[in-house]
Structure formats: structure tokens, C-alpha cells
Amino acid sequence: KLAAERLYASEERYRLISTVISDYTFSTAVQPDGRLRLSWVAGAFESITGYTFAEYVARGGWAAALHPDDIEQDAAALTTLQMNQPVVSEVRTLTGDGSVRWVRVYAHPVWNYARNVLSGIYGAVQDISERKQAETERENLIRELEGRNAELERFTYTVSHDLKSPLITIR
Numbered sequence: 001k002l003a004a005e006r007l008y009a010s011e012e013r014y015r016l017i018s019t020v021i022s023d024y025t026f027s028t029a030v031q032p033d034g035r036l037r038l039s040w041v042a043g044a045f046e047s048i049t050g051y052t053f054a055e056y057v058a059r060g061g062w063a064a065a066l067h068p069d070d071i072e073q074d075a076a077a078l079t080t081l082q083m084n085q086p087v088v089s090e091v092r093t094l095t096g097d098g099s100v101r102w103v104r105v106y107a108h109p110v111w112n113y114a115r116n117v118l119s120g121i122y123g124a125v126q127d128i129s130e131r132k133q134a135e136t137e138r139e140n141l142i143r144e145l146e147g148r149n150a151e152l153e154r155f156t157y158t159v160s161h162d163l164k165s166p167l168i169t170i171r
Helices: 003-019 044-048 053-056 061-065 068-081 129-171
Strands: 023-030 034-045 088-095 102-114 117-127
Touching: 003 088, 023 044, 034 044, 034 053, 034 061, 034 117, 044 053, 053 061, 068 102, 102 129
Parallel strands: none
Antiparallel strands: 023 034, 023 117, 088 102, 102 117
């Protein structure tokens, strides 16, 4: 009975942590044929992806959720992991409702030293969509200010030139 109570308390703690954490962690196994299989997730997985674990795996996992424009970057990250080097990357993923989210992925290789190959990946995924949106808005404002400054410079040049002409005539 005491063991069951401890197990229940542990599961309850896990559920609570999973609902309040803003990131999720994962473990992926490398299959003998080289394909990746998501083993488990913990944390804010459903709120970030919009899928349950089973739905995510059934629809093709990470490869199916990755934004098409970021496939090449993700392949480069996998190559780095296959050299037993950790990777931090920022990519876009497609969520269950069809929206796009920016995520930062921290991936650490699990190395099989006997075979000298990558056997798995442990990692964490952080939703950075708000930060990326703020960066985009800042860049747009900077471009707008640069345009207005260029317009002001043209106006100043024109006014300066227009004021010089009468002064030259008066002289």
C-alpha cells in the first residue's frame, strides 16, 4: 500500500510538472535502419505541438511536423549529432491546428561506443514563437525608420537646395 501511495504521489508530481513547464523533453531512438523513433516526451509537449504523443507519432513525428523550409537545417543538425556533437537549433514546426511555431531544440547525442554510432537523442524543445515575433516586429520597425530617415534626408536636401537658389540670385 505504501508503494502504491508513493507511485501515485510520483505520478501526480509528474502531471503537475508537465502542466506548468513551458518546455518539453524527449528521447528518440535510432532504429537499425537509421530511422528515428520518438520514444517518450515529458512536459508541455501537447501545448506546444497541439498533438497527443500517439497522434504525433501516428502522423509521422518530427519529420512530419517540421516546416518544409527548415528540413535542410534539421538534416545538418542530425549530421552533427551523428558526429557525437550536441546541437542547438531554431526551427519552425507545424502544430495540430495548422499554425506555425518557432522552437529552439537542444539535442544531445546518445552514443553507442561499442558500434561507434548514434543510438539515440535526448533533448528539450522550447517554444520561442513570442521572441521570434518580437524580433520580426523590431526588424520591421527598423526598416520603417530607415525609410523615413532616407525620406527626411531627401526632403532636407531639397529644402536646402531650394533655399540656396534665391540666395544666389539675391547676391
